[in-house]
Ligand SMILES: Nc1ncnc2c1ncn2[C@@H]1O[C@H](COP(=O)(O)OP(=O)(O)OP(=O)(O)O)[C@@H](O)[C@H]1O
């Protein structure tokens with residue numbers, strides 16, 4: 192198989208194989224630079240899929256490959272963001288965003304000597320997500336939406352080739368969410384990283400993704416792959432378009448079926 | 454006065470009130486000094502015996518502080534070890550529970566057999582009694598790292614050491630500094646117990662000696678000295694906690 196992220200016939204059960212069977216017979220391939228969205232019924236194993244692709248957990252059967260290499264431990268080419276911003280309250284926003292630089296090579300080695308340029312980089316990222324001037328605030332001085340923006344910056348600071356987003360906009364109000372969709376769209380267009388986005392919001396999936404993967408109920412596998420052909424850059428008004436809503440509708444049907452089958 | 458200022462003044466007013474009621478009760482009901490000395494009697498004893506009270510207070514302060522510092526070092530180290538490894542946790546936890554359930558006063562005779570009466574058993578009793586809450590708190594801080602935070606870092610290739618240094622240890626600091634208030638109070642209890650049973654100096658010893666001479670006001674003066682020392686040490690730890698982990702209080706507020 193050829194893809195930047197390749198999951199091949201995965202079977203995964205928790206607790207060393209005796210616990211919940213979360214994924215079974217899951218196969219998916221995401222191309223380099225592609226924006227993939229994963230949707231499915233609640234508890235079908237979407238978060239599990241993210242942990243697999245980043246090497247945080249190993250499958251009982253099947254293979255996981257990222258960037259052409261079999262994954263046998265955490266892959267440091269990835270940046271991750273979850274629904275919970277999980278900022279460290281004793282660090283300023285800027286320091287929180289810069290945390291991955293203290294861990295990932297080669298930045299870790301260079302951080303001291305090139306500190307100024309890294310700070311500039313973090314500040315420009317903060318500006319992109321609309322947090323200019325908030326770098327020296329502590330996370331608890333930011334609103335939930337602002338923390339989530341900072342969380343995105345933290346996932347991106349080390350220029351990951353692969354961005355894993357697990358419902359990052361789930362807890363936000365509709366306006367902030369749409370605004371951050373556009374931020375994501377522009378960042379993806381500019382930097383060309385590969386994205387896997389897990390979401391419950393079908394409009395979000397269709398607006399952002401090149402391809403939407405629909406999962407079955409637990410144990411999860413991919414039951415539908417839907418290509419989304421709208422040209423880029425996509426304007427936010429697209430989400431009120433007839434064709435757009437047809438796709439959302441179609442996906443909704445698939446998930447309803449998957450839930451009924453469970 | 455505004456409400457705020459009443460609240461500020463309240464601790465002082467209540468303390469003064471307590472002493473006034475106490476004094477009035479002793480004098481009004483004509484309670485014998487032998488049963489319950491009035492605050493003025495105790496004050497007279499404090500003035501009269503100032504020099505021994507001062508010297509013995511310093512001794513108690515010394516044993517408490519040394520025992521407490523040992524407990525901080527040992528508690529921090531063991532807490533980090535337990536929070537670090539589930540194997541160490543599983544192995545040590547039952548032992549620690551068992552150990553902690555022994556009343557520490559029962560250990561004093563053994564310490565006396567080993568070290569003779571005096572400063573060392575007091576220091577060690579303070580250490581033994583104070584060290585448990587520090588261990589538990591530090592380990593709790595480490596054990597409750599958000600799994601998502603850990604995932605984010607591990608996905609970046611962070612080693613266990615990185616996670617401990619960047620997240621675990623800073624995160625457990627509020628727990629650690631919070632436990633110091635409890636630990637210093639316990640250390641104080643430990644050293645006074647030991648001094649009462651097996652020492653020739655310290656407030657505990659002084660009170661025991663005063664009791665055997667039926668010098669009741671001096672016994673009570675010893676209690677007052679203990680209360681003052683206790684408050685001062687507690688306040689010092691509370692201040693330290695505020696200084697070191699202000700972020701935890703501010704972040705909890707909103
Ligand atoms: N750490 C774990 N230990 C044991 N079982 C787990 C663990 N994490 C998840 N599971 C189980 O695996 C299954 C899939 O969980 P997962 O979190 O991947 O679902 P999800 O699709 O992300 O759900 P949601 O849409 O609600 O976020 C669930 O049945 C869950 O109970």
Ligand SMILES: [Mg+2]
Nearest residue numbers: 237238239357
């Ligand atoms: Mg999930």
